[in-house]
Amino acid sequence: MKIAMVCYPTHGGSGVVATELGMCLALRGHEVHFISYSTPFRLRGFHENVFYHEVDVSAYPLFKYPPYDLSLAAQIMEVAGEHTLDIVHAHYAIPHAISAYLARQMMRGRGPKVVTTLHGTDITLVGKDASFREAVKFGIEESDGVTAVSRYLAEQTRATFGIDKEIRVIHNFVDTARFSPHVENCIRKRFAPGGEAILIHASNFRPVKRLTDTIEILARVRRHLPAKLLLVGEGPDRQESHALAERLGLLDHVVYLGTQDAVERLLGCADLFLLPSSEESFGLAALEAMSCGTPVIATRIGGLPEVIEDGVDGFLFPVGDVDAMAAAAVELLREPERMKAMRAAARAKAEACFRIETLVPEYESYYKQVLGG
Ligand code: GMT
Numbered sequence: 448m449k450i451a452m453v454c455y456p457t458h459g460g461s462g463v464v465a466t467e468l469g470m471c472l473a474l475r476g477h478e479v480h481f482i483s484y485s486t487p488f489r490l491r492g493f494h495e496n497v498f499y500h501e502v503d504v505s506a507y508p509l510f511k512y513p514p515y516d517l518s519l520a521a522q523i524m525e526v527a528g529e530h531t532l533d534i535v536h537a538h539y540a541i542p543h544a545i546s547a548y549l550a551r552q553m554m555r556g557r558g559p560k561v562v563t564t565l566h567g568t569d570i571t572l573v574g575k576d577a578s579f580r581e582a583v584k585f586g587i588e589e590s591d592g593v594t595a596v597s598r599y600l601a602e603q604t605r606a607t608f609g610i611d612k613e614i615r616v617i618h619n620f621v622d623t624a625r626f627s628p629h630v631e632n633c634i635r636k637r638f639a640p641g642g643e644a645i646l647i648h649a650s651n652f653r654p655v656k657r658l659t660d661t662i663e664i665l666a667r668v669r670r671h672l673p674a675k676l677l678l679v680g681e682g683p684d685r686q687e688s689h690a691l692a693e694r695l696g697l698l699d700h701v702v703y704l705g706t707q708d709a710v711e712r713l714l715g716c717a718d719l720f721l722l723p724s725s726e727e728s729f730g731l732a733a734l735e736a737m738s739c740g741t742p743v744i745a746t747r748i749g750g751l752p753e754v755i756e757d758g759v760d761g762f763l764f765p766v767g768d769v770d771a772m773a774a775a776a777v778e779l780l781r782e783p784e785r786m787k788a789m790r791a792a793a794r795a796k797a798e799a800c801f802r803i804e805t806l807v808p809e810y811e812s813y814y815k816q817v818l819g820g
Contacts, residue, residue, distance in 0.1 A: 448472075448814060449530055451480040451523065451559070453547060454538040456487040458680065458706050459651055460731040461566035464596070464619055465538040466490050471807045473497045480526050484515070488708070500526050516542040516549075523550035524558070532559040534814050537590070540569040541579055544586030560817050563590040565614070567728035568655065570595075570604050571749070584608040592817035594810075597750025600728040615813055618753070619731045620806035621738045623798050626711045628740030628790065634716045638702060643673040644780045647717035647741070649710055649732050650724075652682025659684070660723035660769050662691045664744075665700065667773030672780060676701045677717065679710055714739040718786070719776055725766050727751050737761070738797035740790040742779070744772050754801075760792040 450472060454465035466489040469479040473496035480498045481487060490499065502522045504513045523535055523546060535550065535558075537543035544563040551558035563586060568574075574583040587593055587610055594615045595601040601614040639645050646665060650656040658678070665676040678688070678701060685703070692701045707713060714720065720736035722745040727733075729750040733743040737760060745751050747763035755761035762775045779786050 448533045448818075449478045449480070450534045450536055450814065451482050451526055451532050452536050452538065453482045453519070453523065453543045454487060456483040456485045457651070458488055460619070460729070461539045461564075461569075462487050463489055463731060464564070464566070465536070467620070467622065467803065468536075468807060468810060470494055470497065471803055472811065475807070475811070477811075478530070480530060480532065482519070482522055482526060488706075491708070498530075516546050519543070519546040520549040520553065523547055524553050527554065527559050533818060535559050535561050536814075537561060537563045537586075539564075539566050540583045540586050541573055542582075544590055545582055548586060548589045560591040561589070562592040562594065562814065562817055563587060564617075565593065565595045565600055565604055565728075567596070567600065567749075568726065570600060570607060571726050571728065572655070575607060580608075584610065588612065591820070592813060594813065596729040597753050599750040599753065603728075617806060617809050617813070618801060619729045619734055620801050620803045621731075621734050621797055622803045623738050626714065626735050626738035626797070628794055629712075629715045631712055631716055634712060638677060638716070639675050641673060643675045643700075644668070644719070644776075645675050645677060645717045646719050646721055646776065647677040647679065647713060647736070648721045649679035649707075649714075650682070650722075652678075652680050652684045652688070654684060655724055655726040656682075656684070657723045657725055657766070658682075658688040659691050660767065660772075661721045662688050662695065662697060662701065663769040664721055664723070664773045664776065665697060666695050667769060668776050668780075669697070669700065671777045674700065674780075676721075677704055677713060678702065679704045679707050679713060681706050711735065711739060714741050717741050718780060719744055721772070722746070722751070723766070723769070723772065724748065724751075730754050733761070734797060734801055737793035738801075740794040742786075742789040742793045744776055754796075756792075756796070760789060760796045
């Protein structure tokens with residue numbers, strides 16, 4: 448098949464899923480065209496069967512807000528015509544599903560089929576906003592196929608928009624060969640020279656991630672044992688978390704690493720991954736940590752219970768319950784045998800349920816179904 452992946456290029460879960468999916472499909476012999484405003488960050492190097500098309504948005508002085516949606520639609524139309532695409536796969540509803548719809552209309556029905564994957568805040572936050580709601584609903588209803596990354600998100604979509612068309616659930620996936628339990632002692636030594644426990648969090652530091660909770664957890668853990676916190680990513684809440692760490696006298700124990708390409712090397716060296724989010728449709732970062740054999744302490748919200756089994760391969764707590772999260776961390780860090788079992792269970796879950804080799808063919812057969820229909 449000839450497939451276009453329309454996605455955000457930044458360090459967000461939807462861009463990661465789109466990129467990994469596209470690269471895996473290309474390896475399986477499909478022709479894959481990425482369309483975005485810059486190269487998706489995991490799309491490094493040369494890949495057979497992979498093409499990249501950049502969306503160029505004109506900054507005409509009249510435009511207070513340059514119309515990215517229209518430039519994207521025009522680019523999709525151009526790529527679809529030139530390469531006779533079969534499928535345009537829009538990742539994240541806004542504006543990608545609507546731009547794909549527009550491209551198909553501009554091709555007067557001769558365009559490719561549109562598959563939209565709902566990732567999370569496109570439904571749970573942005574999609575609920577009155578200024579986007581009707582457009583998101585329209586984009587979903589007009590797509591030839593719709594997938595969601597968890598059962599939770601599919602239910603939320605139906606409930607929020609009153610949609611009853613089929614929404615296929617295809618969970619996030621992980622490359623278990625790349626994200627594998629592999630402890631690099633030199634990395635551990637660098638961050639925890641005194642043998643401290645290593646807690647880690649990776650995200651785009653937006654309010655839904657509750658970054659300051661990771662600092663609160665560290666503060667509580669350190670009342671019982673020495674520990675460091677690695678923060679991977681960048682985003683609007685960095686400053687607030689930094690200020691809190693300073694106020695609590697923790698700056699020597701928190702390491703801000705910025706965005707990292709080889710996050711798997713860090714995940715494998717950590718003892719626990721923290722994901723105290725207030726919204727999480729799936730929690731790809733948690734899955735990547737689990738695949739590295741790192742148990743996750745997270746919140747019991749959204750799709751996280753579809754990924755983490757409380758007490759088996761991680762822990763789930765109510766949003767904001769930093770006392771309980773810290774207590775669970777301390778307990779586990781003090782019980783090496785239990786920690787070992789949990790590490791193994793986390794890895795086993797990733798291997799059993801979320802392998803890229805299993806989930807990508809699900810998208811492939813969904814495309815075939817949409818094309819057949
Ligand atoms: O909502 C976001 O954080 C953005 C979105 C993205 O585009 O990066 O992340 C979502 O998509 C991921 C991949 O499907 C999911 O694993 C994340 O749970 C989800 N984030 C949220 O729901 C907050």
